[in-house]
Amino acid sequence: MNEMIENPTKKPPRREQLDEHTVWHVYARQKYEEPLHEVGNVVADDIELAKVYACSIFDEFSWVEMVLIPRSSIVTVISN
Amino acid sequence: MASTSTRIDHAALFAVLSSLADNKQAVGRRYAFWCNGAPTLEAAVAAAAMTQDELGHARTLYPLLDNFAQAEADLAQVEPETRTLHYHLRFLDQEFQGWTDFVATNFLADIAFTTFLEAAQNSSYEPLRLRSRKMIQEERLHALHAEGWVRRLAEAGGAVRAALLASLTRLWDETLCWFGPDDEPMMNRLASEGILNATPDVLRQRYLDKVMPLLSSLDLELPSTFNATTKHWEPAGSLPWSRWKPESRRLEEPGDGI
Numbered sequence: 001m002n003e004m005i006e007n008p009t010k011k012p013p014r015r016e017q018l019d020e021h022t023v024w025h026v027y028a029r030q031k032y033e034e035p036l037h038e039v040g041n042v043v044a045d046d047i048e049l050a051k052v053y054a055c056s057i058f059d060e061f062s063w064v065e066m067v068l069i070p071r072s073s074i075v076t077v078i079s080n
Numbered sequence: 081m082a083s084t085s086t087r088i089d090h091a092a093l094f095a096v097l098s099s100l101a102d103n104k105q106a107v108g109r110r111y112a113f114w115c116n117g118a119p120t121l122e123a124a125v126a127a128a129a130m131t132q133d134e135l136g137h138a139r140t141l142y143p144l145l146d147n148f149a150q151a152e153a154d155l156a157q158v159e160p161e162t163r164t165l166h167y168h169l170r171f172l173d174q175e176f177q178g179w180t181d182f183v184a185t186n187f188l189a190d191i192a193f194t195t196f197l198e199a200a201q202n203s204s205y206e207p208l209r210l211r212s213r214k215m216i217q218e219e220r221l222h223a224l225h226a227e228g229w230v231r232r233l234a235e236a237g238g239a240v241r242a243a244l245l246a247s248l249t250r251l252w253d254e255t256l257c258w259f260g261p262d263d264e265p266m267m268n269r270l271a272s273e274g275i276l277n278a279t280p281d282v283l284r285q286r287y288l289d290k291v292m293p294l295l296s297s298l299d300l301e302l303p304s305t306f307n308a309t310t311k312h313w314e315p316a317g318s319l320p321w322s323r324w325k326p327e328s329r330r331l332e333e334p335g336d337g338i
Contacts, residue, residue, distance in 0.1 A: 020120055042122050049228035052221055053122035056129040 023071040024050045028063040036067065089149040092266035093205060093275060098157075099167040099258075099329040101141035103193060105160060106168035107185060108134030113175060114182050126225055127182070133218045134190075140211050147207070167328040169258065171251045180240075183233060184247035187226035188255045188291065194219040195287040196259070196276070204274035227294055234298040245300055252302055254331045256315055257324045259283045264326060288313035 020043045027036040039058045044050035050068055058066070111131040118124040138160065145151050145158040156162040166173075169189060176182050197216050203209040233244040260267040260280040267283075270276045278286065292304050292313040303316040323331045 020122070043120065044122060044228075046228040046232055048224045049122075049232070052126055052225040052228065055221055056126040057122065059129065 020045050022050070024054070024068040025071060025074075026054045026058055026066065026068060028058060028061075028066040030061050030063060032064055036065065041071070042068075086147075087149040087152065088147055091150055092269045093208075094145065094148040094150040095167075095266055095327065096270065096329070097141060097144055097208070098165070100193060100196065101138050101145070101160075102163075102166055102168040103172070103189065103258075104134050104141060105138035106166070106172040107189060107193075108132075108138060110172055110176055110185065111182065114179070117179075118182075119179055123229075130186070130222050130225065133222065137211075137215050137218075140215075144207050144211075165328075167330065169251070169254050170330045170332070171254055178243060178247070180233060180243040180247040181250075183226065183229040183244065184251050186222060187230050188248060188251045190219065190222050190226060191290055192255045192258055192287055194223065195283055195290060199276040199278045199283060199286075202277060208275065230294060230300075231298065234300055248295070248300065248302060253320055256284055256287075257319050257321070257331060258329055259287070260326065260329070261321055261324075266326060285312050285314065288315070 022045045023041055023043050025041050026039050028039050029036045042050055042053040042057060044053055047068075054066060054068060108131050111127055111134060115124055115128040115131060118127050142158065142160050142163075146155075151158045157165055171185070171189070176185070194216060197212040197219070200208045200212040201216065203212065230244070234241050262279070262281040264280055267276070267280045271279045276283070288304055289312055292302075292306070295302055295304075296306070304313050305316045306312075307314050320331060323333070325332050
């Protein structure tokens with residue numbers, strides 16, 4: 001049986017305490033005349049860490065702009 | 081390779097650059113181990129990027145050593161591949177015991193070296209001035225990573241927070257000592273010649289002013305006090321100078337061989 005169910009007051013193991021939950025969509029562009037486009041996403045609960053991760057992971061081009069958008073702020077308009 | 085006639089005779093600068101290069105090399109090697117062992121995939125990629133940066137910094141610093149007359153004593157010591165002296169922090173002798181050691185090094189040691197580089201941004205020694213600016217630029221991301229993880233581990237509480245505090249405590253004294261005693265001839269000579277814009281006590285104070293606000297805000301208790309008169313952070317108590325060796329810029333234990 002799951003250890004947490006057996007003892008709900010027990011803290012989760014260290015590894016689980018460090019799990020991140022906030023998803024950030026990463027948008028970037030290489031030239032000012034082109035629009036921002038999605039290049040991927042990162043998961044981090046700390047916004048500063050999210051910035052570091054985005055720079056580290058999506059460093060294949062010399063971007064002129066990169067922005068992060070939290071997935072939770074996305075409003076679905078059409079969903080078939 | 082520089083010729084004898086073109087080499088600069090400057091023991092103080094040679095010694096400090098040797099230690100800086102060794103520390104960058106050692107930090108890079110320790111970070112490398114965590115490129116596939118960090119708590120999250122994103123952190124692992126960041127560790128890989130920082131590894132590249134640190135080893136890159138070492139590779140730009142080691143060639144400078146060949147420009148000094150002091151290199152002639154043993155030319156093998158100016159090449160990282162043949163160097164047998166290791167003037168890095170004692171803390172970096174061993175593999176990190178856990179992710180908290182990585183974060184402590186990222187936060188305390190890396191920011192200490194950056195504090196030194198910032199003091200060399202307008203250095204009278206051009207090769208260091210030019211390299212400092214590039215390295216400082218790359219270190220901005222490292223500092224954000226360090227601060228983010230210190231916050232994260234401290235706020236996790238329990239055993240995670242305790243492990244972070246233990247790692248920070250183990251590195252604390254030696255990092256503060258790395259700048260040298262207030263009256264250390266080598267670092268004071270660098271300051272008087274405009275190679276650095278600060279003496280060891282000022283560098284230490286600048287360093288504490290960088291790291292202590294975050295540590296204090298998280299109630300992570302490390303031996304430093306805020307002086308309300310000077311508006312600066314200061315070391316609390318004395319540092320273990322009797323164990324600190326100026327040549328290697330590290331704390332030594334009896335029987336240590338470098």
